[in-house]
Amino acid sequence: MTNHWIDIKNANLVVIMGGNAAEAHPVGFGWVSEAMQNNNAKLVVVDPRFTRSAALADHYAPLRSGTDIAFLLGVIRYMIETKQVNYDYVKAYTNASFIVREDFEFNDGLFSGYDEKSGSYDKESWYYELDEQGYAKVDPSYEHPRCVWNLLKHHVERYDFETVSNITGTPVDDYEQVCKMIASTHTHDKVATFMYALGWTHHSKGAQNIRTMAMVQLLLGNIGVLGGGVNALRGHSNVQGATDMGLLCQNLPGYLKLPNDQDVDLQTYLTNYTPTPLRPGQTNYWQNYPKFFVSQMKSFWGDYATASNNWGYDWLPKWDLQYDYARHIDMMYHGKVNGYFVQGVNAINSQPNRNKVLKALTNLKYLVVMDPLATETATFWQNAGDFNDVNPADIQTEVFRLPTTLFAEEEGCIVNSGRWMQWHWKGANPPGESLPDAEILTGLMHTIKDLYAKEGGKLPEPIEAINWNYSNPKHPHCHDVAKELNGIDLTTGRQLDSFTQLKDDGTTACGCWIYSGSWTEAGNQMARRDNTDPSGKGITPGWAFAWPANRRVLYNRASCDVNGKPWDPKRTIVEWKNGKWQGIDVGDFNMKLNPQESAHPFIMQPEGMGRFFALKMLAEGPFPEHYEPVESPIGTNPLHPKVVRNPAVRILPGIEETLGTHQEFPYVCTTYSVTEHFNYWSTHCRLAAISMPETFVELDEVLSADKGINNGDWVRISSKRGSILIKALVTKRLQPLKVNGQWVHTVGLPRHGSHNALTRKSYTCNVLTTEVGDANTQVPEYKAFLVNIEKAEGM
Amino acid sequence: MDRRQFFKLCACGATTSAIAALGLMPGDAMAAPREYKLLKAKETRNNCCYCSVGCGLLMYSHNSNGKNAENHIFHIEGDADNPVNRGALCPKGAGLVDYVNSPNRNKYPEVREPGTNEWKRISWNEAYARIARHMKDDRDANLIEKNEDGTTVNRWLTAGMMTSSAQPNEGGFITHKFARSLGLVAIDTIARN
Numbered sequence: 001m002t003n004h005w006i007d008i009k010n011a012n013l014v015v016i017m018g019g020n021a022a023e024a025h026p027v028g029f030g031w032v033s034e035a036m037q038n039n040n041a042k043l044v045v046v047d048p049r050f051t052r053s054a055a056l057a058d059h060y061a062p063l064r065s066g067t068d069i070a071f072l073l074g075v076i077r078y079m080i081e082t083k084q085v086n087y088d089y090v091k092a093y094t095n096a097s098f099i100v101r102e103d104f105e106f107n108d109g110l111f112s113g114y115d116e117k118s119g120s121y122d123k124e125s126w127y128y129e130l131d132e133q134g135y136a137k138v139d140p141s142y143e144h145p146r147c148v149w150n151l152l153k154h155h156v157e158r159y160d161f162e163t164v165s166n167i168t169g170t171p172v173d174d175y176e177q178v179c180k181m182i183a184s185t186h187t188h189d190k191v192a193t194f195m196y197a198l199g200w201t202h203h204s205k206g207a208q209n210i211r212t213m214a215m216v217q218l219l220l221g222n223i224g225v226l227g228g229g230v231n232a233l234r235g236h237s238n239v240q241g242a243t244d245m246g247l248l249c250q251n252l253p254g255y256l257k258l259p260n261d262q263d264v265d266l267q268t269y270l271t272n273y274t275p276t277p278l279r280p281g282q283t284n285y286w287q288n289y290p291k292f293f294v295s296q297m298k299s300f301w302g303d304y305a306t307a308s309n310n311w312g313y314d315w316l317p318k319w320d321l322q323y324d325y326a327r328h329i330d331m332m333y334h335g336k337v338n339g340y341f342v343q344g345v346n347a348i349n350s351q352p353n354r355n356k357v358l359k360a361l362t363n364l365k366y367l368v369v370m371d372p373l374a375t376e377t378a379t380f381w382q383n384a385g386d387f388n389d390v391n392p393a394d395i396q397t398e399v400f401r402l403p404t405t406l407f408a409e410e411e412g413c414i415v416n417s418g419r420w421m422q423w424h425w426k427g428a429n430p431p432g433e434s435l436p437d438a439e440i441l442t443g444l445m446h447t448i449k450d451l452y453a454k455e456g457g458k459l460p461e462p463i464e465a466i467n468w469n470y471s472n473p474k475h476p477h478c479h480d481v482a483k484e485l486n487g488i489d490l491t492t493g494r495q496l497d498s499f500t501q502l503k504d505d506g507t508t509a510c511g512c513w514i515y516s517g518s519w520t521e522a523g524n525q526m527a528r529r530d531n532t533d534p535s536g537k538g539i540t541p542g543w544a545f546a547w548p549a550n551r552r553v554l555y556n557r558a559s560c561d562v563n564g565k566p567w568d569p570k571r572t573i574v575e576w577k578n579g580k581w582q583g584i585d586v587g588d589f590n591m592k593l594n595p596q597e598s599a600h601p602f603i604m605q606p607e608g609m610g611r612f613f614a615l616k617m618l619a620e621g622p623f624p625e626h627y628e629p630v631e632s633p634i635g636t637n638p639l640h641p642k643v644v645r646n647p648a649v650r651i652l653p654g655i656e657e658t659l660g661t662h663q664e665f666p667y668v669c670t671t672y673s674v675t676e677h678f679n680y681w682s683t684h685c686r687l688a689a690i691s692m693p694e695t696f697v698e699l700d701e702v703l704s705a706d707k708g709i710n711n712g713d714w715v716r717i718s719s720k721r722g723s724i725l726i727k728a729l730v731t732k733r734l735q736p737l738k739v740n741g742q743w744v745h746t747v748g749l750p751r752h753g754s755h756n757a758l759t760r761k762s763y764t765c766n767v768l769t770t771e772v773g774d775a776n777t778q779v780p781e782y783k784a785f786l787v788n789i790e791k792a793e794g795m
Numbered sequence: 796m797d798r799r800q801f802f803k804l805c806a807c808g809a810t811t812s813a814i815a816a817l818g819l820m821p822g823d824a825m826a827a828p829r830e831y832k833l834l835k836a837k838e839t840r841n842n843c844c845y846c847s848v849g850c851g852l853l854m855y856s857h858n859s860n861g862k863n864a865e866n867h868i869f870h871i872e873g874d875a876d877n878p879v880n881r882g883a884l885c886p887k888g889a890g891l892v893d894y895v896n897s898p899n900r901n902k903y904p905e906v907r908e909p910g911t912n913e914w915k916r917i918s919w920n921e922a923y924a925r926i927a928r929h930m931k932d933d934r935d936a937n938l939i940e941k942n943e944d945g946t947t948v949n950r951w952l953t954a955g956m957m958t959s960s961a962q963p964n965e966g967g968f969i970t971h972k973f974a975r976s977l978g979l980v981a982i983d984t985i986a987r988n
Contacts, residue, residue: 005848005879026885028848234847239960245967247958247984253971264946300972316975317950323981328955337953338933344959345985366929374899392912400922403901407844408854408868412963414842416849427839427854428866432902437962438969445973447927457935459949466976481965511968531878540878678845678887684899687890
């Protein structure tokens with residue numbers, strides 16, 4: 001979230017799209033109710049299903065799953081055409097006036113630089129035109145035909161009401177109503193917030209879904225202000241922290257990059273990731289990249305990291321391909337992986353294409369499952385009838401099941417969606433011999449260190465060097481690790497106050513630069529529990545710690561005009577008054593600069609501006625474009641029939657054959673959570689298992705009548721990947737939509753089905769899903785894939 | 796008698812007289828009723844482990860007061876002082892005590908030997924020794940030190956890790972150091988889905 005949960009109460013309009021906060025984040029949704037009751041806010045919900053969020057909305061519009069980009073580009077077209085744009089904001093703080101290179105093009109669904117053979121783009125032309133000094137050229141008059149504003153206008157022209165309705169299935173009246181409500185917040189005194197979750201990420205163009213919304217928010221001047229922003233409702237309690245910790249195949253903690261094969265040495269690496277400013281006078285905060293990186297290497301390797309060995313740079317593994325989960329499972333499936341760790345995830349239920357995952361796990365030599373619960377992943381070798389039809393004698397994988405603590409039995413920090421780092425305390429010991437994950441990995445690390453010390457082996461240096469120099473190296477205490485994440489001045493031994501003190505000469509160590517300030521000489525700032533809200537705007541500066549720098553609203557420089565005057569005096573976060581900056585939140589800019597010098601709020605960008613044109617950041621283009629889901633129910637793209645799906649999507653060898661067509665599998669299936677269950681965890685909890693004892697499939701009344709299926713009947717749902725037996729729930733919540741001249745039916749599948757929990761034995765929805773995912777993140781397209789349905793005999 | 800005992804006595808007196816006044820006093824002398832569980836319980840602040848609203852929790856635990864007796868969590872409710880949830884919890888959060896005390900908790904390190912159909916309890920030391928042996932043998936055989944161009948890449952692709960998004964940051968950082976120092980590239984979190 002750029003903002004945070006409580007701040008939703010400051011909104012005038014809440015748009016829930018790509019999420020269902022009332023059911024999946026019910027307590028967070030309380031702040032939507034607060035805005036509706038006390039701030040006269042309106043709620044708009046756009047979703048394929050009439051969810052409980054929709055039931056509370058002032059206006060609900062249905063759309064076909066996987067068509068959000070068309071929907072939102074149409075909103076942009078409407079706003080530009082009706083001149084409902086926050087022009088002051090757009091002129092001051094976006095790249096609308098920037099001039100794009102002459103060789104940039106978009107034709108028939110493809111941007112310039114596409115290579116059909118590799119299915120990817122050469123992005124050279126997706127860039128600004130630069131002057132002799134290397135700065136981007138701009139045209140403040142907006143007359144230049146290739147300035148971003150004119151390119152954007154041209155790009156969205158095609159998305160008129162009828163075209164959008166034809167793609168999305170949203171009736172034109174509903175659509176126009178949503179356009180009007182969103183556009184109404186273009187004035188300085190009205191703000192909209194967008195709340196989204198997995199309903200936007202689980203697509204083959206998930207990142208572009210979110211980006212299109214961010215463009216809407218920029219046009220409305222709604223980023224950096226109270227009650228606005230781009231607000232991801234994250235799924236797990238510490239998935240924000242796990243992401244901050246860089247637990248992804250191409251990351252290091254603090255959103256630094258794990259080097260790849262092109263980063264041949266430290267100097268090349270630092271040059272590649274330290275941007276030079278694209279406009280004069282920029283903060284360009286990533287210019288500090290070397291300080292963040294060298295300090296991190298000091299925390300990784302301790303005294304072993306020196307200037308003469310480039311701070312241990314060569315010890316970091318380099319990637320040649322994106323080894324995300326889907327690719328690694330595919331490698332496992334093909335017998336190229338020997339060992340795998342699964343930590344706190346019920347992988348076989350949660351991951352797409354269960355039959356493939358099962359086969360992949362049987363190819364492993366060893367599997368280590370660390371979990372508080374007895375998951376189906378750890379018992380993949382056990383026969384469970386049709387739910388897991390295997391013969392244990394045929395499976396040669398050695399499986400270790402290691403018991404871990406859960407939240408109540410450990411101390412530490414987790415980070416919520418609003419970037420709040422909240423410290424929690426241990427209430428009891430865990431059952432049996434369970435241990436925290438950190439202790440288990442420490443035990444293993446020391447055993448491996450001992451083996452290398454005794455036997456030697458390949459590249460023992462990083463194993464020897466990795467810094468486990470905690471007060472008790474065998475049992476690292478979370479206090480020690482939290483202090484390490486904050487960072488320390490190695491000369492004085494003092495905890496750092498902030499990341500501004502980091503150096504690139506090896507005299508500071510810091511595990512994660514964005515966490516600097518969370519454990520200073522003044523103590524553990526995450527454990528602070530002063531809930532005072534002096535401004536009444538929901539900023540509680542003394543409650544926990546919000547990264548970065550205890551800042552509650554990101555990009556808040558954009559809440560003021562170029563001269564430091566708040567656009568809306570009722571929403572003052574910071575302001576320039578009596579020759580200095582003051583306000584209720586920590587400024588997201590250098591507060592020593594005067595208003596004109598600091599008038600580039602997006603300080604992480606080398607041009608300081610919000611981007612309508614995303615340069616080379618995304619795989620499928622600098623502007624979003626509507627592409628069909630990988631499995632499309634209409635089998636064509638009404639905008640450009642030759643480019644149906646996302647042209648940059650990754651299809652590994654052999655995967656094309658696992659995709660179904662709309663002739664064979666005519667119905668759209670979308671997966672989701674019910675409010676009673678949290679994936680495959682709460683199915684092990686008695687109360688939750690009683691309140692929602694089994695899973696089901698939601699079907700619309702027209703489809704059910706066609707198929708002769710009644711409420712409670714058993715049905716078989718099949719995709720190209722597999723099939724499951726499940727009970728039918730006939731509902732009005734789903735309605736067929738008219739799309740491109742045909743009726744499209746959507747079926748809804750909750751994802752809590754498991755066969756080894758306290759709930760009734762049922763199939764996981766992931767027998768059906770595809771591993772093909774977003775072209776940037778590889779998040780699987782769980783929200784829009786094709787199935788067939790038939791009435792069946794029960795179990 | 797010190798000041799505190801004196802106040803305690805007065806308070807008890809006030810309660811018993813009030814009960815007597817309502818006519819609730821039993822005729823016969825009886826043993827004192829059991830104290831309310833919450834009064835003696837230890838209260839610990841925590842946060843919900845499910846979604847990312849970050850609701851504050853109060854967890855209540857008690858024990859038999861015997862030597863070496865374990866605390867046991869028997870009640871969890873919303874923390875009314877936490878500004879994000881103001882004491883509220885959703886249906887999942889309200890049932891958290893059943894997660895802590897689930898009958899399906901793992902309790903001991905176990906191994907399932909290849910081709911067999913059962914779990915076997917082992918010690919932590921045995922678990923570490925056997926897993927470390929597997930890892931070292933695989934790493935020594937398959938670590939790629941240089942790519943075709945001769946660039947140092949030090950990557951180990953025949954092992955990987957799906958990491959937790961429920962453990963605290965401190966565990967996450969330990970996990971990261973563990974993985975990268977060994978040369979693992981294929982690490983991922985549930986953040987991707």
